[in-house]
Amino acid sequence: xxxxxxxxxxxxxxxxxxxxxxxxxxxxxxxxxxxxxxxxxxxxxxxxxxxxxxxxxxxxxxxxxxxxxxxxxxxxxxxxxxxxxxxxxxxxxxxxxxxxxxxxxxxxxxxxxxxxxxxxxxxxxxxxxxxxxxxxxxxxxxxxxxxxxxxxxxxxxxxxxxxxxxxxxxxxxxxxxxxxxxxxxxxxxxxxxxxxxxxxxxxxxxxxxxxxxxxxxxxxxxxxxxxxxxxxxxxxxxxxxxxxxxxxxxxxxxxxxxxxxxxxxxxxxxxxxxxxxxxxxxxxxxxxxxxxxxxxxxxxxxxxxxxxxxxxxxxxxxxxxxxxxxxxxxxxxxxxxxxxxxxxxxxxxxxxxxxxxxxxxxxxxxxxxxxxxxxxxxxxxxxxxxxxxxxxxxxx
Amino acid sequence: xxxxxxxxxxxxxxxxxxxxxxxxxxxxxxxxxxxxxxxxxxxxxxxxxxxxxxxxxxxxxxxxxxxxxxxxxxxxxxxxxxxxxxxxxxxxxxxxxxxxxxxxxxxxxxxxxxxxxxxxxxxxxxxxxxxxxxxxxxxxxxxxxxxxxxxxxxxxxxxxxxxxxxxxxxxxxxxxxxxxxxxxxxxxxxxxxxxxxxxxxxxxxxxxxxxxxxxxxxxxxxxxxxxxxxxxxxxxxxxxxxxxxxxxxxxxxxxxxxxxxxxxxxxxxxxxxxxxxxxxxxxxxxxxxxxxxxxxxxxxxxxxxxxxxxxxxxxxxxxxxxxxxxxxxxxxxxxxxxxxxxxxxxxxxxxxxxxxxxxxxxxxxxxxxxxxxxxxxxxxxxx
Numbered sequence: 001x002x003x004x005x006x007x008x009x010x011x012x013x014x015x016x017x018x019x020x021x022x023x024x025x026x027x028x029x030x031x032x033x034x035x036x037x038x039x040x041x042x043x044x045x046x047x048x049x050x051x052x053x054x055x056x057x058x059x060x061x062x063x064x065x066x067x068x069x070x071x072x073x074x075x076x077x078x079x080x081x082x083x084x085x086x087x088x089x090x091x092x093x094x095x096x097x098x099x100x101x102x103x104x105x106x107x108x109x110x111x112x113x114x115x116x117x118x119x120x121x122x123x124x125x126x127x128x129x130x131x132x133x134x135x136x137x138x139x140x141x142x143x144x145x146x147x148x149x150x151x152x153x154x155x156x157x158x159x160x161x162x163x164x165x166x167x168x169x170x171x172x173x174x175x176x177x178x179x180x181x182x183x184x185x186x187x188x189x190x191x192x193x194x195x196x197x198x199x200x201x202x203x204x205x206x207x208x209x210x211x212x213x214x215x216x217x218x219x220x221x222x223x224x225x226x227x228x229x230x231x232x233x234x235x236x237x238x239x240x241x242x243x244x245x246x247x248x249x250x251x252x253x254x255x256x257x258x259x260x261x262x263x264x265x266x267x268x269x270x271x272x273x274x275x276x277x278x279x280x281x282x283x284x285x286x287x288x289x290x291x292x293x294x295x296x297x298x299x300x301x302x303x304x305x306x307x308x309x310x311x312x313x314x315x316x317x318x319x320x321x322x323x324x325x326x327x328x329x330x331x332x333x334x335x336x337x338x339x340x341x342x343x344x345x346x347x348x349x350x351x352x353x354x355x356x357x358x359x360x361x362x363x364x365x366x367x368x369x370x371x372x373x374x375x376x377x378x379x380x381x382x383x384x385x386x387x388x389x390x391x392x393x394x395x396x
Numbered sequence: 397x398x399x400x401x402x403x404x405x406x407x408x409x410x411x412x413x414x415x416x417x418x419x420x421x422x423x424x425x426x427x428x429x430x431x432x433x434x435x436x437x438x439x440x441x442x443x444x445x446x447x448x449x450x451x452x453x454x455x456x457x458x459x460x461x462x463x464x465x466x467x468x469x470x471x472x473x474x475x476x477x478x479x480x481x482x483x484x485x486x487x488x489x490x491x492x493x494x495x496x497x498x499x500x501x502x503x504x505x506x507x508x509x510x511x512x513x514x515x516x517x518x519x520x521x522x523x524x525x526x527x528x529x530x531x532x533x534x535x536x537x538x539x540x541x542x543x544x545x546x547x548x549x550x551x552x553x554x555x556x557x558x559x560x561x562x563x564x565x566x567x568x569x570x571x572x573x574x575x576x577x578x579x580x581x582x583x584x585x586x587x588x589x590x591x592x593x594x595x596x597x598x599x600x601x602x603x604x605x606x607x608x609x610x611x612x613x614x615x616x617x618x619x620x621x622x623x624x625x626x627x628x629x630x631x632x633x634x635x636x637x638x639x640x641x642x643x644x645x646x647x648x649x650x651x652x653x654x655x656x657x658x659x660x661x662x663x664x665x666x667x668x669x670x671x672x673x674x675x676x677x678x679x680x681x682x683x684x685x686x687x688x689x690x691x692x693x694x695x696x697x698x699x700x701x702x703x704x705x706x707x708x709x710x711x712x713x714x715x716x717x718x719x720x721x722x723x724x725x726x727x728x729x730x731x732x733x734x735x736x737x738x739x740x741x742x743x744x745x746x747x748x749x750x751x752x753x754x755x756x757x758x759x760x761x762x763x764x765x766x767x768x769x770x771x772x773x774x775x776x777x778x779x
Binding site for chain 1: 412413416417419420423424426427430431434455456457458459460486488492493495551553554562628630632634640643644645647648649650651655658659662663665666667669670672673674676677731
């Protein structure tokens with residue numbers, strides 16, 4: 001057994017040392033694999049970015065109430081009375097000014113995207129003072145909060161970056177009116193950062209909404225309070241609503257986009273991977289055939305076929321690992337944190353997010369590279385080991 | 397002829413290597429074709445948008461409605477041929493992931509406005525006779541396996557009914573086909589008169605207008621005239637060409653074109669490396685043989701042509717089969733199970749694919765070919 005292991009070491013070392021002689025073809029295989037991994041990690045980081053935005057939107061103890069049958073705020077509708085009844089439900093955390101329930105209005109407004117100049121459906125949210133307390137992560141980073149009752153707005157950092165005309169001092173046009181931007185806020189990377197906020201009492205008449213809202217966000221005493229909160233609301237005959245945990249709600253919001261990108265990204269990665277496998281096979285077959293005599297000599301000296309197989313496979317794996325590392329690194333450098341906007345189909349409104357190249361993706365990319373390397377090395381290795389010694393020695 | 401024979405014997409020399417190189421080139425072109433189809437799906441409609449049609453919507457946002465009375469006012473504007481309205485219904489068929497567009501529209505106007513929808517006269521007549529009738533695109537009909545006469549329940553998310561219900565039932569009485577490959581046949585139309593009298597709120601209000609101009613060259617002026625007509629009213633408008641409207645929508649999803657171009661560049665760069673390396677190797681390995689060819693009278697340019705020809709044969713076989721495979725894969729259906737309104741491989745992209753094949757063959761082959769051309773017989777034979 002020891003002999004076998006030392007054989008493995010010897011042969012592998014031997015093949016690694018001869019690697020520089022095959023620079024060209026090895027580099028081609030390596031870069032090929034790097035390309036595949038870079039594309040795969042890059043595309044999937046879009047999906048991860050959207051997912052991360054949604055997940056960091058959800059407060060741990062928060063819940064959202066929509067009209068039953070609606071899947072997003074856009075389609076929901078609640079009367080002023082509904083929102084009052086909801087805010088009286090048990091389980092909602094209390095502060096001096098009352099329950100931590102935030103009735104909100106959600107509409108969109110056309111603003112040009114900085115990147116293309118074409119219009120985007122930018123979410124415009126009408127809020128009351130509680131909105132900023134219910135969302136733990138809300139933080140004003142520039143300017144001030146709008147004056148309640150005035151036509152002023154504050155904008156999320158994501159919205160400010162992606163859409164034109166949202167700097168402090170400029171104003172957005174809503175019908176005949178100009179609404180000045182007076183502040184910029186952050187929300188821990190969450191969905192709110194894509195939005196523009198305004199006093200709900202200002203937004204209602206501007207969009208002819210009377211005294212109606214679309215959703216109520218609440219902060220509960222603790223996670224377990226949700227069941228009672230939910231049961232109270234769903235059994236109240238005056239209401240026809242659907243309470244959800246925020247985590248659940250945001251998950252459902254991102255499913256479509258996440259699945260679409262992940263699905264397409266995986267198809268592309270698999271097809272590209274196939275191309276890289278052919279490239280790696282070519283490289284390794286060439287490597288093996290150029291070393292036919294060496295390998296045959298080793299075999300003649302008494303080295304067994306196992307170590308020969310392992311040496312070829314480990315060479316291929318090494319190339320793949322380095323390629324994967326380079327590809328993943330490139331993707332991380334190029335894409336991580338890159339900000340973009342897309343359309344959230346569920347709410348028909350724009351969301352801004354940052355590409356997220358996380359450790360899981362990097363590991364996935366390198367694993368994929370190793371799989372390519374394994375397949376690319378295995379068949380040539382078997383051929384090398386099977387070659388009849390006498391014939392190989394005579395062949396050249 | 398002799399060249400062709402030599403060319404093939406060159407390729408047959410290492411069958412495995414030739415095969416693997418062809419396969420990797422095939423993969424590159426398979427991706428090229430497939431990604432072209434995906435890009436086309438995201439940009440759906442931009443190509444086939446009517447050059448003579450404008451979309452007029454509420455200036456502030458698409459979700460705000462416009463009065464139905466605007467139709468007559470728009471039609472009075474000079475240069476306007478016809479105007480009709482649509483409204484986003486946004487209902488759900490069974491479950492949210494079965495997303496498709498539903499719109500109430502005036503049937504006669506639809507027949508006139510969208511010549512790309514091919515509808516038989518019987519179907520037209522049936523729809524005009526049935527108030528609760530629906531006109532559905534072929535693609536959508538196939539997606540859910542509906543047939544004529546089916547009653548299709550759709551749950552309203554925006555438009556409640558006067559009787560308090562939220563489930564609207566429509567009778568499938570007419571089906572339309574697309575006149576072109578890119579025509580969106582995933583839409584569901586029903587009658588505006590039925591919609592307006594059944595909905596609980598918003599009576600007399602519509603989503604947006606589609607306007608046909610008499611002279612496409614004057615579309616921009618007509619659009620400006622429409623916006624001017626409603627400026628300073630309670631419902632200001634934004635008019636733009638249909639193509640620009642659809643492009644704007646596609647842009648919102650993201651810069652798909654850029655992402656796909658980036659992926660394509662990575663793919664071709666990779667394959668170029670692999671194939672180029674193989675060609676270089678092949679030539680190096682055959683230095684002797686090439687020298688013999690030259691010694692027996694083949695010209696320098698003949699040898700150059702031979703190597704380039706080999707490269708072209710490789711990329712052509714790989715590229716053409718890749719494009720063919722892409723076409724096959726695309727016609728097998730869309731990977732999102734019906735979320736794309738159209739999914740097909742545009743002819744233009746197939747042509748671009750073939751141009752790419754030639755370009756790639758040249759890039760891959762030129763360096764080894766020149767090396768072969770410059771080979772000194774005496775030197776090479778001595779090696």
